[in-house]
Every structure is written in C-alpha cells, then in structure tokens.
Amino acid sequence: MKEINFRAEHNGRVYNVASRLPKIIRHPRYRGWHKTQGYIMRLVTEHPYSNKRGYVPEHRLVMEQYLGRFLGPNEKIHHRDQNRENNDFDNLELFGGQAKHASDHLRGKRNNHGQFIAIEPIFSELKFRLFNKNTKTTYIYSLAALIGKTFRKGQFEFRGRFTGLEDKNGREIYEGDILEDDEGEIVKIKYGNGVFYTSLIRVGFTGIDTDEGLNCLSHQILDLTSRVIGNIYENPDLIPKHLP
Numbered sequence: 001m002k003e004i005n006f007r008a009e010h011n012g013r014v015y016n017v018a019s020r021l022p023k024i025i026r027h028p029r030y031r032g033w034h035k036t037q038g039y040i041m042r043l044v045t046e047h048p049y050s051n052k053r054g055y056v057p058e059h060r061l062v063m064e065q066y067l068g069r070f071l072g073p074n075e076k077i078h079h080r081d082q083n084r085e086n087n088d089f090d091n092l093e094l095f096g097g098q099a100k101h102a103s104d105h106l107r108g109k110r111n112n113h114g115q116f117i118a119i120e121p122i123f124s125e126l127k128f129r130l131f132n133k134n135t136k137t138t139y140i141y142s143l144a145a146l147i148g149k150t151f152r153k154g155q156f157e158f159r160g161r162f163t164g165l166e167d168k169n170g171r172e173i174y175e176g177d178i179l180e181d182d183e184g185e186i187v188k189i190k191y192g193n194g195v196f197y198t199s200l201i202r203v204g205f206t207g208i209d210t211d212e213g214l215n216c217l218s219h220q221i222l223d224l225t226s227r228v229i230g231n232i233y234e235n236p237d238l239i240p241k242h243l244p
Helices: 058-067 098-107 143-148
Strands: 005-010 013-018 033-036 039-043 055-057 076-079 092-095 127-132 137-142 156-166 172-174 177-180 186-192 195-203 214-216 227-231
Touching: 005 058, 013 058, 039 058, 055 058, 058 076, 058 092, 127 143, 137 143, 156 186, 172 177
Parallel strands: none
Antiparallel strands: 005 013, 033 039, 039 055, 076 092, 127 137, 127 156, 156 172, 177 186, 177 227, 186 195, 195 214
C-alpha cells in the first residue's frame, strides 16, 4: 500500500493525514482499507472530507499528498488508464469539476492521431438524444434519468449520444448532428468503434455525401467556427440525396 502522510490546512485548522491500521484488529482480514465500486478506500487519522466511517478514496489522498493541500468537493480525479486501482501519481489527472471529468471519459484521452475515444462508463453526465414516439418530441436524457424512471418498451427511438463537445455558440453536439462552418462546409457527426467522426457532406454548393471525406472529430476539425444547423432526423433536406 502507498504511504499516505501529510499535513494540510482546511478552514483554519491543520490536519495530520495519515493512513493507519486500528489499534485493535477486529477481524484477521481487516487491513484498514477496502474497495468501493473498484476504488480503494483508505482509513485515515484525520481528513475534513472523510466519510462517516473515516474513509477517503486513495487516489484523492495521493493527489492531495503531492499538492500539499486538500481537494475541494468539485475537484475530480481521472485515472488515465481507466484502472481505478492504479493510483500511481503519473496515472492520475486532476479536473476542476465533474462536468469536465465526465467529458474526458466521454471523449477518452486523445491518442496520437487526435481522436476522441468515446469510453462509456456509468456516469450521470452521459447523455443521449431520444425521440419519444408517444409525444412525438425529442429530448436529451442523462443516463441517471433513464435508470431512475420506468418507460414503456419501445417508447423511444435512439437519436445519438453526446460527443462531449460544443459548437461555437455553446450548443452541445450529438451523434447525427449536422454542422456548418464559416466557409460553408457542412459535415454530419457519426459514431463507430468507440470514435466520433465528421463525415463531409458539402463543400460550398457541391453535395458529396460520402465517407471519403471522413475525419476524426476533434476541436481541430471544428476549429471553433462550426455551428449546429440541424440533425439527420429532423432536417434530412440538409443531406444531398445523390452525388452531383
């Protein structure tokens, strides 16, 4: 186990944080730590954010020991290799809030080709666009909302998952969306093999609608000039029906 031993201040009080074993071992298998949802939880002597039993996630303790301060409730830690038990410091990445943390999971980490790999863990921020066949309306649902409610079988039609990106106007971009940049180039967002893509539809006034112009979706491709102008379900007129 990693050695956890540091001092940090919180609200004017200095805490001596150290991983410890209880003086009385009540069970031969009790080690002063346990796992919760794959995360290692450590029993600490003092910590302002420990749970009711006195435990704190080990990955947060490792980051706090390195920084020499406590992490705030809105600061989250991402495991780069997706292994929740690998709490080596080089495997940990600090984020300022849950939204940013979740978007990183949705995109995955960029590989050498600039791709955003869409790893899909169970996070409440994972969102889907669904068409309600009963009301004939389209809504965005978080995974938490879908899990927490009961819907009639076949009530929804799937209309794309959230990419984790926004267009230049701050509008969220979903699979199936159609985007146009300032130069009139139009693309549609596709998803396959865990990666989001842009498929070129039109250059200027020339409709091509072909995957020959397919690129991995990234901030470089969007270049902060693209805006969502529709989607393939509600605006099929934006997609050429045949090659010129």
